[in-house]
Structures are given as structure tokens and as C-alpha cells.
Amino acid sequence: MTDIASLDVEAREVFGAAGAGRAVVEPLVHNPKNGVTAGVWRVRAGERSAVLKVLTRTKKAEGRWAASDEPRHWNHWRREAHVYESGLARLWQPYGIRAPRLLACVERPDGDVALWLEDVPGEPATAWTVDRHAEHAHRLGAAQGAVGAIDRPWLTRRFLRQYVESNTLGQELLDDDEAWQQPLVRDHFPPGLRTAMVRLHHDREWFLQVMEGLPRALSHLDLWPANVRADGADGADHRPASVAFDWAFAGDGALGEDLGNYLPDTVFDLFLPAARLPAYAAAAYDAYLHGLRESGWRGDERLVRLGVCASAVKYDWLTALMLARAGEEQLDYGGGRTVPAELRYRERGSVLEFLAGWAAEARRLAPEVGFPEAPSGR
Template identity: 75%
Template sequence: MGNITEAEARDVLGRSTGPVSATPLTHNPKNGVTAGVWTVTAGERTAVLKVLTRTKEATGRWAASDDPRHWNYWLREARVYDSGLAQSWRPYGIRAPRLLARVERADGDVALWLEHVRGEPGTAWPLARHIEHARRLGAAQGAASVPDEPWLSHRFLRQYVASNTVGEELLDDDAAWQQPLVRDHFPAGLRQDMVRLHHDREWFLDVMEALPRAFSHLDQWPANVRTQGRDSVSFDWAFAGDGALGEDLGNYLPDSVFDLFVPAADLPGYAARAYDAYLHGLRESGSRVDERLVRLGLCASVVKYDWLTAAMLARAGEERQLDYGGERAVSAELRYRERGLTLAFLAGWAAEARALAPQVGFPEAPSGR
């Protein structure tokens, strides 16, 4: 079974007489820190196995790092579980799967054996459940400061954005914007808005790094959450670290649409209700942070998607478009329409951030002068 040994499975799941079987789970196969993720069953017991590695071949941005502050530090997720930080949001209704075992393997890899959470995946949640998750996230992030651990990611957003360079040269290429998928499905004016966002990138990053901080997951999106009873269970803590208040929500909301879990037509109302819920959670936790700073954190987090427009220009000629994990084909027309509408919505966030920042003491964006 490759990365799954029967002896290890039986040590963790018990010496059942039943056979050991494994089913691969959807994940990002390009990431060099992940050797694989499986649901493993031995007899009547089931767990999730995630193997962390630094020896997997990965090119460019997805290469594993040995730097504990790097956004793609290979051992971070194990550290988050070992320290208990993965469960630090539990009082507010968000928890991680229980860690059943951490196995140091002879080849240097680390196997995380995790509780198999059987609840409804966030990819199938109704909007009301996403909004409740936003409230819980606000309560959790308003209750505590960023832990002082040397292996938590630092300046994640700056590193992540800088690592995404695919298609940057196409932003000013007339022919790239005339490709049928782009021409027919991107809203009018999107080119100007996204080119401006790219040119203002350093300003947005500076703003995000100066805002009030929170312990952040930094990969919050519907595919990384499930229900378990009354709890939200959050997976994949590999990027966890220092973020701005509002940053996790600013990732969760557009990713709900980018990967076709929520229709783009629902995004304006959904985002407004989720932000109000997040702010309500902050106040429930006792946080008295200036609401304008929270709003700025949400809106300025749009800089994370600076790379996406360029990447879509680069991929508009691909005949076959695949979903996350590369397992199934998706409609290229649907993807480009929904993402185009979402990018146009995010351009509104960018404009709001430029207007709001000077009101709370930040310099104006360069292109706004």
C-alpha cells in the first residue's frame, strides 16, 4: 500500500482481524509537503492518514521548505497538532480532528493519524451554515493573541503571493484578454481593475501586515471544514500562523465560489451576512477592535488573489479544465464565468480598501493619488 503500512495501521487502529484497506482523499497533489492523504480502515475502525514529507519532488512554489517561518514549512501541521493549537478554537465551536497518533518514520517522513470525521462537508453546506462558521471564526480570533511559536508561518500572504508568478506577463497582453474564455466570460472593466490590483500589490501587503493580528488558519475554505455534531471541524493546518483579523474570512468567502460550491450570484449577500456574523463573533469574545480595521482586513485580503487573474489568462487555452485535486473535468465556461464575476466583486473590495485605509491612518494607495 505504499505509504500505508499494515503494521502501522494496526498499531493505531487496533489488532482487528479485519483487512486493512485505504482510499485516497482529495488534496493538492502538487504540494511537496504532502506525500498523500487516505481514509484507512482496519476491521470496524477508520482513521485518516496524512503523511508529511520533505523529499517529494515538487517544482517552484510548491516545493517543501525547511524554514519554520516559510509558508510551506513541511513539518508545521505536525507542530500545530503536537502543541494543542489545533484545538485552541474548540471553545468557540471550531476544532480540529483528534490526533490519534504521530509516527516518525525511518525515512524521515511523519505520519499523522487523525480522527475520521463523518459529518457533512463544507462543500455541501447551505449558506446559513457558512455564515454560522463565520461567527465562530470571529469569536475564536477575537479571543486570543497570536501564539509565540517559532514554527508558525510569518508574513504568509507576502510569501504566498510572491510565489505565484504564472502568467504575470499576460496582464498587459491584448491577445491574452481576447481569448474566447476570457473575452466571453470576464466582465467589462475587469482587466483595468486586476491590472491596478497587481500594480498596488505592495501597498496592499503593507496594509495587511500592519493590521491587528490573529492566530489564523490561512487555508480556510469549504473543502477544509465539516460538521461533527454542533462543531465545525477544520482540517489542513499546514499554513497556520500570524494573519490579520478578517484575513481568514477574506479567503473563505471567494474560495466558496472559485471552486463552484456557492453560485457567484449569491456572493454579495452571502459576503455581507458572513462579515456581520464574523464581527458579531468578535464582539461576543470581548474584542473591542475598531470595526473599520476589521473591514479593512477583509477587503485588503483581496491581494491574495492577485495571481489568479494572470493564471487564468495563462490557462484559458487549455482544452481540459480540472477541479481541485485534478480528479474531474469541469465546465470551462462555467469556471470562467463564475470566477470572472467573483474577481469583479473582489475589485469592489479593493476599491473599498483604498478608500478606507486613509481614514484609519494608512497612506493612500499609489495609483489613487
């Protein structure tokens, strides 16, 4: 629970007299492992509500999820506050993607930072149709094409490399025959997946160099349906804007990288069935490219496609994780409920197979646009 005394003072600032001693607090789903997040709550006072997110660097966290004081580190503890305070979270708003409104940013006596944010009432992207996801992709393309690259001392640099290299759990199992014969893996991973994902792992450095050499754009870098919802009000085009949450990883990314994260994550977390991924990904990619072109971007489309396809390297770690956890209870994001293990492994296996296709396309495409050829397969 957040500090009661601080909560009371801050609630009065946000809600006025209505917040005095009347706040009701409801925990919200988030990643509890992350050391930068002390907690996320919906706070209600009468008929008004807000979302409170407390950033910290003192929470105990294991390994890769530890908070960092280094401003460029992918898990820098104060980055999200900087993004809101600086106004960077509003740069995409003219193109149909905005952040929740910042109601207050409070430096607490204990050193934590309390972000009080608008409680957005619209439909969560976890329940969107394919057409609505494609519309969001169109807006993302328009925003990234128009805004381009942005730099601040506290934005991430080389996020993808840092993130992937911090995920080491189970990597020794990739070449372990017994790990691949576990029933959940053997029965639900597609034939040939082992060869493809082991090669992706061994080609990781090549993929990272490709991603780092592509055209740049201000990127969210944690864009997935659980971090997006529709605005509750109609926008200028009479359609609700997309509202993007959780800007903690924001920084420098390749064109196409955010989309390359958003699409597979929609299925990895069971928001859409894997059978729909090929058509969904094609529609969203076309919409993203259309948005880029509408923004005035006139670059080589193959570079955008390469950014999407080569971003498959972000999930190099996931295969190893699935091997390591095939004997464990399967929990959803946030750890609040159990997920059927067979469903998770079947759906994720299908997505990993799809990403292997992206990786193969990236290997073919990269030399066409000036990158070295990928290493030969093992």
C-alpha cells in the same frame, strides 16, 4: 501508495488488534502538487476508520510547491505536525471550531511523518447552506477574538506576502491585449475587470503593507470549504461544531484575513453560485464581527473590514493564471474531473469583479484608520 510495512505497524497502533493485516486504504482528494504532502488516505479496519496524512520533504515538486525546511516559510514541510503536537489545533475548540483528533503522530524511519487523524463523519462545508457558512464565520470571529495572536518558531510569518509573491505564472499576460481577447476571457470576464485587476497587481505592495499592519490573530490561512466539515455530534449549543482540516499554513494573520479567503473560495470552486456572493459575504461578515464582539474584542470595526477587503490581494495571481490557462482543459481541485470551462470563467470572472470592489473599498478605508493612501490608478 504509503509504505505498506509502516502502514501495517501504525494501523495496529491506531486500531489495536482490529488493524492487524486488515487495513483497507482509500486515497482522498488533496493537492498533489504540494511537495510537503506524500498523500492522504482514509484507512478502514473493520468498522473503524481514520485519515492518514503523510508529511514529507523528499517529494519532487515544481517551483513554488517545493517543501521547505525553513520553519517560517509558508510551505514548511513539518508545520502541520507541530500544530497538532503542540495543542494549537485545539485552541479554537471552546468557540465551536476544532481540528480532527490526533490519534497518532509517527516519525517514520525514512524521515517522513505520519499523522493519523480522526475520520470526521459530518457534512462537508462544500455542501453547506449560506446560513451554515455564516454560523461558521460567527465561530471564527469568536475564536480569533478570544485567542488573539499566538507565536511559535514554526508558525508562518508574512504568509500572504510569501504566498502571493511565489505565484508568478502568467503575470506578463496582464498587459497583453491578445491574452485578454482569448474567447473564454473575452466572453466571460466582466467589462472593466482588466483595468481593476491590473491595478490590483500594481498596487500589490501597498495592499501587503496594509495587511501586515492590521491587528493580528492566530490564523488558519487555508480556510475554505474543502477544508471544513461539520462534526458528527451535537456541540454544547446542540449544533455540530465546525471541524477545520489542513493546518499546514497556520500562523500569524490579520483579523479578517481567514474570512477574506473563505468567502471567495466558496465560489471560485463552484460550491455556491457567484450571484449569491454579495449577500453571502454580507451575512458572513456580520456574523464574524458579531463573534468578535462576543469574545470581548473592542477594537475599531473598520480595521476588521479593512482586513477582509484588503485580503483581495491574495487573488492577484489568479487573474494571470486564468489568462495563462484559457486554452487548457479545466480540472477541479485535485485534478480528478473536468470542470466546464465556460462555467469556471464566468463564475471566477464574477468573483474577481467582486474582489475588485473589495480592493476599491480598502483603498477608501485605509486612510481613515491611519494607513497611507494607495498609489494613484494607472
